[in-house]
Amino acid sequence: MNRFDAFRQSLTACRLCPRLVAWREGVAGTKRAHWGESYWARPVPGFGDPQARLVLFGLAPGAHGSNRTGRPFTGDASGAFLYPLLHQAGLSSKPESEPGDDLRLLGVYLTAAVRCAPPENKPTREELLTCSAWTRVELGLLPEARVYLALGRVALEALLDHFGLKKSAHPFFHGAHYPLPQGRHLLASYHVSRQNTQTGRLTREMFLEVLLRAKALAGL
Structure with a gap:
Protein backbone atom coordinates (compact mmCIF):
# COMPACT_ATOMS: atom_id res chain seq x y z
CA MET A 1 0.00 0.00 0.00
CA ASN A 2 1.45 3.38 -1.02
CA ARG A 3 1.31 6.52 1.12
CA PHE A 4 -1.73 7.97 -0.66
CA ASP A 5 -3.69 4.73 -0.31
CA ALA A 6 -2.83 4.56 3.39
CA PHE A 7 -3.93 8.17 3.85
CA ARG A 8 -7.23 7.60 2.05
CA GLN A 9 -7.95 4.47 4.08
CA SER A 10 -7.37 6.31 7.35
CA LEU A 11 -9.23 9.45 6.30
CA THR A 12 -12.36 7.74 5.03
CA ALA A 13 -12.74 5.96 8.38
CA CYS A 14 -12.70 9.26 10.31
CA ARG A 15 -15.71 9.97 12.57
CA LEU A 16 -14.20 12.67 14.79
CA CYS A 17 -16.86 15.34 14.17
CA PRO A 18 -20.31 14.03 15.26
CA ARG A 19 -22.26 16.88 13.62
CA LEU A 20 -20.56 16.30 10.26
CA VAL A 21 -20.94 12.53 10.47
CA ALA A 22 -24.68 12.90 11.08
CA TRP A 23 -25.11 15.41 8.25
CA ARG A 24 -23.03 13.66 5.59
CA GLU A 25 -24.85 10.39 6.22
CA GLY A 26 -28.29 11.93 6.64
CA VAL A 27 -28.56 13.95 3.43
CA ALA A 28 -28.57 10.97 1.06
CA GLY A 29 -31.87 10.83 -0.80
CA THR A 30 -33.12 14.18 0.46
CA LYS A 31 -32.85 15.84 -2.95
CA ARG A 32 -35.31 14.66 -5.58
CA ALA A 33 -32.76 14.68 -8.41
CA HIS A 34 -30.68 12.06 -6.62
CA TRP A 35 -33.30 9.81 -5.03
CA GLY A 36 -32.24 6.20 -5.14
CA GLU A 37 -28.57 6.95 -5.78
CA SER A 38 -25.87 5.51 -3.58
CA TYR A 39 -23.98 8.24 -1.68
CA TRP A 40 -20.31 8.18 -0.74
CA ALA A 41 -21.27 9.81 2.61
CA ARG A 42 -17.75 9.62 4.06
CA PRO A 43 -14.80 12.02 4.28
CA VAL A 44 -13.72 12.92 0.73
CA PRO A 45 -9.99 12.47 0.02
CA GLY A 46 -8.15 14.71 -2.39
CA PHE A 47 -7.85 13.90 -6.08
CA GLY A 48 -5.17 14.57 -8.64
CA ASP A 49 -1.53 14.24 -9.57
CA ALA A 63 -23.85 17.66 0.31
CA HIS A 64 -25.10 16.39 -3.06
CA GLY A 65 -21.81 16.88 -4.95
CA SER A 66 -18.67 15.17 -3.72
CA ASN A 67 -20.47 13.83 -0.64
CA ARG A 68 -22.44 11.83 -3.22
CA THR A 69 -19.67 11.04 -5.71
CA GLY A 70 -16.60 10.74 -3.48
CA ARG A 71 -14.45 13.01 -5.66
CA ALA A 89 -5.85 25.88 -18.89
CA GLY A 90 -4.20 22.63 -19.94
CA LEU A 91 -4.39 21.16 -16.44
CA SER A 92 -6.74 18.23 -17.00
CA SER A 93 -7.21 15.56 -19.62
CA LYS A 94 -10.88 16.39 -20.26
CA PRO A 95 -13.44 19.05 -19.29
CA GLU A 96 -15.72 17.05 -17.03
CA SER A 97 -15.45 14.78 -14.00
CA GLU A 98 -17.46 11.63 -13.32
CA PRO A 99 -16.80 9.03 -10.62
CA GLY A 100 -14.77 6.13 -11.98
CA ASP A 101 -13.81 7.85 -15.23
CA ALA A 117 -20.07 18.00 4.00
CA PRO A 118 -21.15 20.58 6.62
CA PRO A 119 -24.71 21.86 7.12
CA GLU A 120 -25.25 25.06 5.08
CA ASN A 121 -21.63 24.76 3.88
CA LYS A 122 -20.50 26.23 7.21
CA PRO A 123 -18.03 24.17 9.23
CA THR A 124 -17.45 25.28 12.79
CA ARG A 125 -14.10 26.52 14.03
CA GLU A 126 -13.69 23.28 15.98
CA GLU A 127 -14.40 21.20 12.86
CA LEU A 128 -11.85 23.19 10.87
CA LEU A 129 -9.29 22.66 13.60
CA THR A 130 -9.98 18.92 13.76
CA CYS A 131 -9.63 18.54 9.99
CA SER A 132 -6.41 20.57 9.94
CA ALA A 133 -4.64 17.44 11.15
CA TRP A 134 -5.66 15.72 7.90
CA THR A 135 -4.48 18.79 5.96
CA ARG A 136 -1.01 18.46 7.49
CA VAL A 137 -0.81 14.83 6.41
CA GLU A 138 -2.28 15.33 2.93
CA LEU A 139 -0.21 18.37 1.97
CA GLY A 140 2.82 16.55 3.33
CA LEU A 141 2.24 13.91 0.65
CA LEU A 142 2.75 16.57 -2.05
CA PRO A 143 6.45 17.52 -1.84
CA GLU A 144 6.50 19.05 -5.33
CA ALA A 145 3.75 21.58 -4.55
CA ARG A 146 4.85 25.15 -5.25
CA VAL A 147 1.56 27.04 -5.47
CA TYR A 148 -1.55 26.81 -3.28
CA LEU A 149 -4.72 28.38 -4.67
CA ALA A 150 -7.31 28.94 -1.94
CA LEU A 151 -10.92 29.04 -3.07
CA GLY A 152 -12.68 31.41 -0.70
CA ARG A 153 -11.93 33.12 2.58
CA VAL A 154 -12.29 30.04 4.79
CA ALA A 155 -9.90 28.07 2.60
CA LEU A 156 -7.36 30.89 2.65
CA GLU A 157 -7.52 31.21 6.42
CA ALA A 158 -7.12 27.44 6.83
CA LEU A 159 -3.97 27.57 4.71
CA LEU A 160 -2.68 30.57 6.65
CA ASP A 161 -3.11 28.54 9.82
CA HIS A 162 -1.33 25.62 8.18
CA PHE A 163 1.65 27.76 7.22
CA GLY A 164 1.68 29.66 10.53
CA LEU A 165 0.90 33.04 8.96
CA LYS A 166 -1.11 35.89 10.49
CA LYS A 167 -4.55 36.46 9.00
CA SER A 168 -4.35 40.19 9.65
CA ALA A 169 -1.31 40.46 7.41
CA HIS A 170 -2.80 38.31 4.65
CA PRO A 171 -6.38 39.48 3.99
CA PHE A 172 -8.66 37.66 1.60
CA PHE A 173 -9.52 39.21 -1.74
CA HIS A 174 -9.92 37.78 -5.21
CA GLY A 175 -6.49 37.63 -6.83
CA ALA A 176 -4.54 37.88 -3.57
CA HIS A 177 -0.93 36.66 -3.86
CA TYR A 178 1.33 36.05 -0.88
CA PRO A 179 4.88 34.63 -0.97
CA LEU A 180 5.70 31.55 1.07
CA PRO A 181 9.11 30.23 2.14
CA GLN A 182 11.24 28.22 -0.29
CA GLY A 183 9.95 30.04 -3.35
CA ARG A 184 6.36 28.88 -2.95
CA HIS A 185 3.21 30.97 -3.37
CA LEU A 186 -0.25 31.31 -1.83
CA LEU A 187 -3.00 32.71 -4.07
CA ALA A 188 -6.71 33.27 -3.46
CA SER A 189 -9.86 33.36 -5.55
CA TYR A 190 -13.54 33.62 -4.87
CA HIS A 191 -14.93 30.12 -4.42
CA VAL A 192 -16.35 28.43 -7.52
CA SER A 193 -19.71 27.97 -5.78
CA ARG A 194 -23.05 28.44 -7.49
CA GLN A 195 -23.67 31.48 -5.27
CA ASN A 196 -20.65 33.23 -6.78
CA THR A 197 -20.76 32.01 -10.38
CA GLN A 198 -24.49 32.48 -11.00
CA THR A 199 -24.51 35.99 -9.54
CA GLY A 200 -21.52 37.10 -11.59
CA ARG A 201 -19.34 37.70 -8.56
CA LEU A 202 -16.96 35.17 -10.11
CA THR A 203 -16.87 34.88 -13.90
CA ARG A 204 -15.07 32.32 -16.02
CA GLU A 205 -12.66 35.01 -17.16
CA MET A 206 -11.87 36.08 -13.59
CA PHE A 207 -11.14 32.56 -12.43
CA LEU A 208 -9.18 31.60 -15.52
CA GLU A 209 -6.91 34.61 -15.04
CA VAL A 210 -6.03 33.53 -11.49
CA LEU A 211 -5.69 29.89 -12.54
CA LEU A 212 -3.27 30.74 -15.35
CA ARG A 213 -1.23 32.91 -12.98
CA ALA A 214 -1.04 29.99 -10.55
CA LYS A 215 -0.04 27.65 -13.38
CA ALA A 216 2.78 29.95 -14.44
CA LEU A 217 4.08 30.36 -10.88
CA ALA A 218 4.02 26.58 -10.48
CA GLY A 219 6.10 26.15 -13.62
CA LEU A 220 3.48 24.05 -15.37
Missing part, protein backbone atom coordinates in the same frame (compact mmCIF):
# COMPACT_ATOMS: atom_id res chain seq x y z
CA PRO A 50 0.75 12.86 -6.80
CA GLN A 51 3.52 15.02 -8.28
CA ALA A 52 1.33 18.12 -8.31
CA ARG A 53 3.00 21.52 -8.31
CA LEU A 54 -0.36 23.31 -7.94
CA VAL A 55 -2.85 22.58 -5.15
CA LEU A 56 -6.43 23.91 -5.35
CA PHE A 57 -7.79 24.13 -1.82
CA GLY A 58 -11.54 24.46 -1.35
CA LEU A 59 -13.93 24.69 1.58
CA ALA A 60 -15.70 21.33 1.97
CA PRO A 61 -17.63 18.72 -0.02
CA GLY A 62 -21.05 19.68 -1.31
CA PRO A 72 -13.73 16.71 -4.97
CA PHE A 73 -15.78 19.20 -7.01
CA THR A 74 -17.67 16.42 -8.77
CA GLY A 75 -21.42 16.12 -9.19
CA ASP A 76 -22.58 19.70 -8.63
CA ALA A 77 -22.42 23.23 -10.03
CA SER A 78 -18.98 23.97 -8.56
CA GLY A 79 -17.44 21.13 -10.53
CA ALA A 80 -19.36 22.03 -13.67
CA PHE A 81 -17.67 25.45 -13.47
CA LEU A 82 -14.21 24.28 -12.39
CA TYR A 83 -13.33 21.29 -14.56
CA PRO A 84 -13.89 22.92 -17.97
CA LEU A 85 -11.57 25.75 -16.91
CA LEU A 86 -8.91 23.31 -15.69
CA HIS A 87 -9.10 21.69 -19.11
CA GLN A 88 -8.97 25.03 -20.90
CA ASP A 102 -10.29 8.13 -16.69
CA LEU A 103 -9.87 11.84 -15.92
CA ARG A 104 -6.29 12.86 -15.16
CA LEU A 105 -5.24 16.13 -13.58
CA LEU A 106 -1.92 17.37 -14.94
CA GLY A 107 0.31 18.78 -12.22
CA VAL A 108 -2.75 19.64 -10.09
CA TYR A 109 -4.24 18.25 -6.89
CA LEU A 110 -7.67 19.12 -5.44
CA THR A 111 -8.58 19.01 -1.76
CA ALA A 112 -10.34 21.10 0.90
CA ALA A 113 -10.12 22.52 4.40
CA VAL A 114 -12.88 20.20 5.67
CA ARG A 115 -13.41 16.77 4.18
CA CYS A 116 -17.02 16.11 5.24
Whole structure:
Protein backbone atom coordinates (compact mmCIF):
# COMPACT_ATOMS: atom_id res chain seq x y z
CA MET A 1 0.00 0.00 0.00
CA ASN A 2 1.45 3.38 -1.02
CA ARG A 3 1.31 6.52 1.12
CA PHE A 4 -1.73 7.97 -0.66
CA ASP A 5 -3.69 4.73 -0.31
CA ALA A 6 -2.83 4.56 3.39
CA PHE A 7 -3.93 8.17 3.85
CA ARG A 8 -7.23 7.60 2.05
CA GLN A 9 -7.95 4.47 4.08
CA SER A 10 -7.37 6.31 7.35
CA LEU A 11 -9.23 9.45 6.30
CA THR A 12 -12.36 7.74 5.03
CA ALA A 13 -12.74 5.96 8.38
CA CYS A 14 -12.70 9.26 10.31
CA ARG A 15 -15.71 9.97 12.57
CA LEU A 16 -14.20 12.67 14.79
CA CYS A 17 -16.86 15.34 14.17
CA PRO A 18 -20.31 14.03 15.26
CA ARG A 19 -22.26 16.88 13.62
CA LEU A 20 -20.56 16.30 10.26
CA VAL A 21 -20.94 12.53 10.47
CA ALA A 22 -24.68 12.90 11.08
CA TRP A 23 -25.11 15.41 8.25
CA ARG A 24 -23.03 13.66 5.59
CA GLU A 25 -24.85 10.39 6.22
CA GLY A 26 -28.29 11.93 6.64
CA VAL A 27 -28.56 13.95 3.43
CA ALA A 28 -28.57 10.97 1.06
CA GLY A 29 -31.87 10.83 -0.80
CA THR A 30 -33.12 14.18 0.46
CA LYS A 31 -32.85 15.84 -2.95
CA ARG A 32 -35.31 14.66 -5.58
CA ALA A 33 -32.76 14.68 -8.41
CA HIS A 34 -30.68 12.06 -6.62
CA TRP A 35 -33.30 9.81 -5.03
CA GLY A 36 -32.24 6.20 -5.14
CA GLU A 37 -28.57 6.95 -5.78
CA SER A 38 -25.87 5.51 -3.58
CA TYR A 39 -23.98 8.24 -1.68
CA TRP A 40 -20.31 8.18 -0.74
CA ALA A 41 -21.27 9.81 2.61
CA ARG A 42 -17.75 9.62 4.06
CA PRO A 43 -14.80 12.02 4.28
CA VAL A 44 -13.72 12.92 0.73
CA PRO A 45 -9.99 12.47 0.02
CA GLY A 46 -8.15 14.71 -2.39
CA PHE A 47 -7.85 13.90 -6.08
CA GLY A 48 -5.17 14.57 -8.64
CA ASP A 49 -1.53 14.24 -9.57
CA PRO A 50 0.75 12.86 -6.80
CA GLN A 51 3.52 15.02 -8.28
CA ALA A 52 1.33 18.12 -8.31
CA ARG A 53 3.00 21.52 -8.31
CA LEU A 54 -0.36 23.31 -7.94
CA VAL A 55 -2.85 22.58 -5.15
CA LEU A 56 -6.43 23.91 -5.35
CA PHE A 57 -7.79 24.13 -1.82
CA GLY A 58 -11.54 24.46 -1.35
CA LEU A 59 -13.93 24.69 1.58
CA ALA A 60 -15.70 21.33 1.97
CA PRO A 61 -17.63 18.72 -0.02
CA GLY A 62 -21.05 19.68 -1.31
CA ALA A 63 -23.85 17.66 0.31
CA HIS A 64 -25.10 16.39 -3.06
CA GLY A 65 -21.81 16.88 -4.95
CA SER A 66 -18.67 15.17 -3.72
CA ASN A 67 -20.47 13.83 -0.64
CA ARG A 68 -22.44 11.83 -3.22
CA THR A 69 -19.67 11.04 -5.71
CA GLY A 70 -16.60 10.74 -3.48
CA ARG A 71 -14.45 13.01 -5.66
CA PRO A 72 -13.73 16.71 -4.97
CA PHE A 73 -15.78 19.20 -7.01
CA THR A 74 -17.67 16.42 -8.77
CA GLY A 75 -21.42 16.12 -9.19
CA ASP A 76 -22.58 19.70 -8.63
CA ALA A 77 -22.42 23.23 -10.03
CA SER A 78 -18.98 23.97 -8.56
CA GLY A 79 -17.44 21.13 -10.53
CA ALA A 80 -19.36 22.03 -13.67
CA PHE A 81 -17.67 25.45 -13.47
CA LEU A 82 -14.21 24.28 -12.39
CA TYR A 83 -13.33 21.29 -14.56
CA PRO A 84 -13.89 22.92 -17.97
CA LEU A 85 -11.57 25.75 -16.91
CA LEU A 86 -8.91 23.31 -15.69
CA HIS A 87 -9.10 21.69 -19.11
CA GLN A 88 -8.97 25.03 -20.90
CA ALA A 89 -5.85 25.88 -18.89
CA GLY A 90 -4.20 22.63 -19.94
CA LEU A 91 -4.39 21.16 -16.44
CA SER A 92 -6.74 18.23 -17.00
CA SER A 93 -7.21 15.56 -19.62
CA LYS A 94 -10.88 16.39 -20.26
CA PRO A 95 -13.44 19.05 -19.29
CA GLU A 96 -15.72 17.05 -17.03
CA SER A 97 -15.45 14.78 -14.00
CA GLU A 98 -17.46 11.63 -13.32
CA PRO A 99 -16.80 9.03 -10.62
CA GLY A 100 -14.77 6.13 -11.98
CA ASP A 101 -13.81 7.85 -15.23
CA ASP A 102 -10.29 8.13 -16.69
CA LEU A 103 -9.87 11.84 -15.92
CA ARG A 104 -6.29 12.86 -15.16
CA LEU A 105 -5.24 16.13 -13.58
CA LEU A 106 -1.92 17.37 -14.94
CA GLY A 107 0.31 18.78 -12.22
CA VAL A 108 -2.75 19.64 -10.09
CA TYR A 109 -4.24 18.25 -6.89
CA LEU A 110 -7.67 19.12 -5.44
CA THR A 111 -8.58 19.01 -1.76
CA ALA A 112 -10.34 21.10 0.90
CA ALA A 113 -10.12 22.52 4.40
CA VAL A 114 -12.88 20.20 5.67
CA ARG A 115 -13.41 16.77 4.18
CA CYS A 116 -17.02 16.11 5.24
CA ALA A 117 -20.07 18.00 4.00
CA PRO A 118 -21.15 20.58 6.62
CA PRO A 119 -24.71 21.86 7.12
CA GLU A 120 -25.25 25.06 5.08
CA ASN A 121 -21.63 24.76 3.88
CA LYS A 122 -20.50 26.23 7.21
CA PRO A 123 -18.03 24.17 9.23
CA THR A 124 -17.45 25.28 12.79
CA ARG A 125 -14.10 26.52 14.03
CA GLU A 126 -13.69 23.28 15.98
CA GLU A 127 -14.40 21.20 12.86
CA LEU A 128 -11.85 23.19 10.87
CA LEU A 129 -9.29 22.66 13.60
CA THR A 130 -9.98 18.92 13.76
CA CYS A 131 -9.63 18.54 9.99
CA SER A 132 -6.41 20.57 9.94
CA ALA A 133 -4.64 17.44 11.15
CA TRP A 134 -5.66 15.72 7.90
CA THR A 135 -4.48 18.79 5.96
CA ARG A 136 -1.01 18.46 7.49
CA VAL A 137 -0.81 14.83 6.41
CA GLU A 138 -2.28 15.33 2.93
CA LEU A 139 -0.21 18.37 1.97
CA GLY A 140 2.82 16.55 3.33
CA LEU A 141 2.24 13.91 0.65
CA LEU A 142 2.75 16.57 -2.05
CA PRO A 143 6.45 17.52 -1.84
CA GLU A 144 6.50 19.05 -5.33
CA ALA A 145 3.75 21.58 -4.55
CA ARG A 146 4.85 25.15 -5.25
CA VAL A 147 1.56 27.04 -5.47
CA TYR A 148 -1.55 26.81 -3.28
CA LEU A 149 -4.72 28.38 -4.67
CA ALA A 150 -7.31 28.94 -1.94
CA LEU A 151 -10.92 29.04 -3.07
CA GLY A 152 -12.68 31.41 -0.70
CA ARG A 153 -11.93 33.12 2.58
CA VAL A 154 -12.29 30.04 4.79
CA ALA A 155 -9.90 28.07 2.60
CA LEU A 156 -7.36 30.89 2.65
CA GLU A 157 -7.52 31.21 6.42
CA ALA A 158 -7.12 27.44 6.83
CA LEU A 159 -3.97 27.57 4.71
CA LEU A 160 -2.68 30.57 6.65
CA ASP A 161 -3.11 28.54 9.82
CA HIS A 162 -1.33 25.62 8.18
CA PHE A 163 1.65 27.76 7.22
CA GLY A 164 1.68 29.66 10.53
CA LEU A 165 0.90 33.04 8.96
CA LYS A 166 -1.11 35.89 10.49
CA LYS A 167 -4.55 36.46 9.00
CA SER A 168 -4.35 40.19 9.65
CA ALA A 169 -1.31 40.46 7.41
CA HIS A 170 -2.80 38.31 4.65
CA PRO A 171 -6.38 39.48 3.99
CA PHE A 172 -8.66 37.66 1.60
CA PHE A 173 -9.52 39.21 -1.74
CA HIS A 174 -9.92 37.78 -5.21
CA GLY A 175 -6.49 37.63 -6.83
CA ALA A 176 -4.54 37.88 -3.57
CA HIS A 177 -0.93 36.66 -3.86
CA TYR A 178 1.33 36.05 -0.88
CA PRO A 179 4.88 34.63 -0.97
CA LEU A 180 5.70 31.55 1.07
CA PRO A 181 9.11 30.23 2.14
CA GLN A 182 11.24 28.22 -0.29
CA GLY A 183 9.95 30.04 -3.35
CA ARG A 184 6.36 28.88 -2.95
CA HIS A 185 3.21 30.97 -3.37
CA LEU A 186 -0.25 31.31 -1.83
CA LEU A 187 -3.00 32.71 -4.07
CA ALA A 188 -6.71 33.27 -3.46
CA SER A 189 -9.86 33.36 -5.55
CA TYR A 190 -13.54 33.62 -4.87
CA HIS A 191 -14.93 30.12 -4.42
CA VAL A 192 -16.35 28.43 -7.52
CA SER A 193 -19.71 27.97 -5.78
CA ARG A 194 -23.05 28.44 -7.49
CA GLN A 195 -23.67 31.48 -5.27
CA ASN A 196 -20.65 33.23 -6.78
CA THR A 197 -20.76 32.01 -10.38
CA GLN A 198 -24.49 32.48 -11.00
CA THR A 199 -24.51 35.99 -9.54
CA GLY A 200 -21.52 37.10 -11.59
CA ARG A 201 -19.34 37.70 -8.56
CA LEU A 202 -16.96 35.17 -10.11
CA THR A 203 -16.87 34.88 -13.90
CA ARG A 204 -15.07 32.32 -16.02
CA GLU A 205 -12.66 35.01 -17.16
CA MET A 206 -11.87 36.08 -13.59
CA PHE A 207 -11.14 32.56 -12.43
CA LEU A 208 -9.18 31.60 -15.52
CA GLU A 209 -6.91 34.61 -15.04
CA VAL A 210 -6.03 33.53 -11.49
CA LEU A 211 -5.69 29.89 -12.54
CA LEU A 212 -3.27 30.74 -15.35
CA ARG A 213 -1.23 32.91 -12.98
CA ALA A 214 -1.04 29.99 -10.55
CA LYS A 215 -0.04 27.65 -13.38
CA ALA A 216 2.78 29.95 -14.44
CA LEU A 217 4.08 30.36 -10.88
CA ALA A 218 4.02 26.58 -10.48
CA GLY A 219 6.10 26.15 -13.62
CA LEU A 220 3.48 24.05 -15.37
